[in-house]
Amino acid sequence: MSRVFKFGDAISTDAIIPGRYNVTTDATALGKACFIEARPDFATSAQAGDVIVAGRNFGCGSSREHAPVAIKAAGIQAVVAQSFARIFYRNAINIGLPVVQCEAVYDAVADGDPISVDVRSGAIETNGKMFTGETPGPVAMAIMEAGTLIDLIKTRGWAAIEEVS
Amino acid sequence: MGTLTEEIFSRRLGRTVHAGEIVVAPVDYAMAHDVTGPLAIEAFRKLDVPLWDPERVIMVFDHILPANTVASAGLHKIVRDFADEFGVTHVFQEGICHQLMVEKGFVRPGGIVVGADSHSTTYGALGCFSAGFGSTDIAVTFATGRTWFRVPETIRINLRGQLPPGIFPKDLALKVIRMLGAEGANYLAVEWGGEAVEAMSVDERLTLANLTVDFGGKAGLCEPDENTRLYLGDAEVSDLHPVAPEYRSLIEVDAETLEPQIACPPAIDNVQDLSTVEGTKLDEVFVGSCANGRIEDLAIVAGYFKGRQVNPRTRTIVVPASKQIYMEALARGYIQTFMEAGAIVMNAGCGPCLGRQHGVLGPGERALSTSNRNYAGRMGSPQAEIYLANPSVAAASALAGEIADPRRVTPSPTLPTRGRETPASLPTRGRETPAAPPRGRQVAGVSAQ
Numbered sequence: 050m051s052r053v054f055k056f057g058d059a060i061s062t063d064a065i066i067p068g069r070y071n072v073t074t075d076a077t078a079l080g081k082a083c084f085i086e087a088r089p090d091f092a093t094s095a096q097a098g099d100v101i102v103a104g105r106n107f108g109c110g111s112s113r114e115h116a117p118v119a120i121k122a123a124g125i126q127a128v129v130a131q132s133f134a135r136i137f138y139r140n141a142i143n144i145g146l147p148v149v150q151c152e153a154v155y156d157a158v159a160d161g162d163p164i165s166v167d168v169r170s171g172a173i174e175t176n177g178k179m180f181t182g183e184t185p186g187p188v189a190m191a192i193m194e195a196g197t198l199i200d201l202i203k204t205r206g207w208a209a210i211e212e213v214s
Numbered sequence: 215m216g217t218l219t220e221e222i223f224s225r226r227l228g229r230t231v232h233a234g235e236i237v238v239a240p241v242d243y244a245m246a247h248d249v250t251g252p253l254a255i256e257a258f259r260k261l262d263v264p265l266w267d268p269e270r271v272i273m274v275f276d277h278i279l280p281a282n283t284v285a286s287a288g289l290h291k292i293v294r295d296f297a298d299e300f301g302v303t304h305v306f307q308e309g310i311c312h313q314l315m316v317e318k319g320f321v322r323p324g325g326i327v328v329g330a331d332s333h334s335t336t337y338g339a340l341g342c343f344s345a346g347f348g349s350t351d352i353a354v355t356f357a358t359g360r361t362w363f364r365v366p367e368t369i370r371i372n373l374r375g376q377l378p379p380g381i382f383p384k385d386l387a388l389k390v391i392r393m394l395g396a397e398g399a400n401y402l403a404v405e406w407g408g409e410a411v412e413a414m415s416v417d418e419r420l421t422l423a424n425l426t427v428d429f430g431g432k433a434g435l436c437e438p439d440e441n442t443r444l445y446l447g448d449a450e451v452s453d454l455h456p457v458a459p460e461y462r463s464l465i466e467v468d469a470e471t472l473e474p475q476i477a478c479p480p481a482i483d484n485v486q487d488l489s490t491v492e493g494t495k496l497d498e499v500f501v502g503s504c505a506n507g508r509i510e511d512l513a514i515v516a517g518y519f520k521g522r523q524v525n526p527r528t529r530t531i532v533v534p535a536s537k538q539i540y541m542e543a544l545a546r547g548y549i550q551t552f553m554e555a556g557a558i559v560m561n562a563g564c565g566p567c568l569g570r571q572h573g574v575l576g577p578g579e580r581a582l583s584t585s586n587r588n589y590a591g592r593m594g595s596p597q598a599e600i601y602l603a604n605p606s607v608a609a610a611s612a613l614a615g616e617i618a619d620p621r622r623v624t625p626s627p628t629l630p631t632r633g634r635e636t637p638a639s640l641p642t643r644g645r646e647t648p649a650a651p652p653r654g655r656q657v658a659g660v661s662a663q
Contacts, residue, residue, distance in 0.1 A: 069570055109396060111331075202261065
C-alpha cells in the first residue's frame, strides 16, 4: 500500500528542489535532492509508489522542470493537491508524473496514512474513505495516455492535441 | 473581439478565439536559459528532428554567470554544444533573459513568445502574449515552432489615479498580490490598465508584467501605446486594444493612497505596509533582477547613494539587468556612485536572486531584495529571511542597515535625471537600445526639480 507524505500550502519549486541542487539534468541526482532542505528525510524515506498529498498552490514559483523530475525520481507515484500552480501542473503531466487536484482529501489524511490513487478516474481511497479528484483535461489525458509529451508528439504530432481541442 | 489575449490569439489563428478554447498556435520565439535549457535540449534530442528555426530559438546564460562550479560549467557546455550543432545564433551572456528578450527586439506587441522561465510573463508589458513553460514544452516548440494553449480568461486590474512620490510599480504589484493572494490569477491572464499604467514608462510596466506570475498569472499584459512605440523606436506598431472584452473579474486599485509595500518572509503574498517592518536589521540588500534591475531602478538607487555610505554591516549588491543597462549606468556615473557608497557591483545577470551563485544568505541572515521571490531557501539558507521591496526602499535600507522608509531620506539634488533619456554618447543599435519614452511619471526624489 502506498503511503502519504503530507505537505502544506504554497510548496514552491524552490522547496522541492532548491536552486543549489538543480545544477544537473540527472534524474537520479535530482531525486536524491528532492525536498533536501524543506524535509531532509524525504528522499531516503520515500518508497516507490508513495503519494504526496498537499494543500493549495503546489509547485508555485520557478518553472524548473527539475521539480517534478525530482519527485518522480524519488519514487512518488502521484501528487494529490488542493490546487497546483499552472506551470508545475503542466510540467508534471509532460514528464509523466501524475497529478490529481482534490480539495477534500487533504483534511482526511495524515503523514504515513495508507492511500491509493487512480490517476485517470481521480478516485482516491484512504482510511476507508473514498474521494474523487478532478479528472484531467483532454490534453493532459492524451499526454498521460501516451506517457509523456515527448512520446505523444513523437508518435502522433500536434494532431493528437488538435483533435481533442 | 475580446480581451487583449483573445485579440492576440484571434489574429494569430485568423479566426475568432474565445477564452477557454484549447489551441495549437505558432509562436514568434522560444527562449531557454542555462538552467532550463539543458533539460529542454535533452528532451528536444529525444524527438530526433531538426530544429524548427535556429533564428527563433534564444539561449541565455544568466542564472549562473560566469559558471561558479564544475557542474554549472557543464550545463553551459550542453547549451553551447547544442547551439553550435543546430546553428543557434541568438546566444547571449550579457544579462537576464527577460531583459534581453525585450532589448534585442524579440518582443513585439501582438506577438506570442514562450520562455522556459516563469518570469516570461514580463514581455506582456509591450502587449505581447508571453508565458512561462517548463523545459519539455519548450523542447516541443524548438522542434515544431508551436505549442498548445488553453486561452485564458482575464482579470482586468485598473490602477486609478497616479502614483504618489516614493511609490513605484513594485508597490502596486505587491498590493495586488496582497489583495488576490499568491494564486489569485492561477491559469488566468491579467490586463494591467488605468491611469497609473498609462502614465508608466515601458520599464515600469515590465515590473508589473514580471510580477504577474507571482500571483499565478499565465500572462500579464498592458495595451501597447505611444510609450510602447517610442520604446521600440517603431511607429508601425499596430493598434491592439481589448474590444468589448468580457473579464473574469475587474479589480480597482487606488494608486494615490498606496504606501510602500513589503513582501515579508516566507511568501510573496505575506505583504505588509512598510511601517510594520521598519527597523528590521538587514545583512544584505540586493538591487537587481528581472523585476527591478533596469536603468530607472538604478537611477533611483543612485539618487539615494550619491555622497553617502551604505551601512557597513550590510552587504549591498547591485546587479544591472543587462550589459546595456550596465553601460548606461556607467555613462551616467551611477556605477561610480554605487562603488563610492560601498556597494558591490556585479556582472549583469540574475545575481543573488536564486541563491545559486554569488551573494548567498547564511543561516539566520536577513535580506531585502528588489527581486520577486522570497520563499525559504530561495537566496541561500532555508533559515534566512527575504523581504521584497521597491528600489527606493532598498536604497534607504542599505544606507540604514535596516528596513527604512525612503521618504525620510533626502535624495541627492545633484542626481542624474531619471532614467529616460539615453545619453547620446551611448552606442545605439536599432531596437537593441531601449529607446526612452519621453513622458510619464517622474521618479520621485530622483530628479533635481
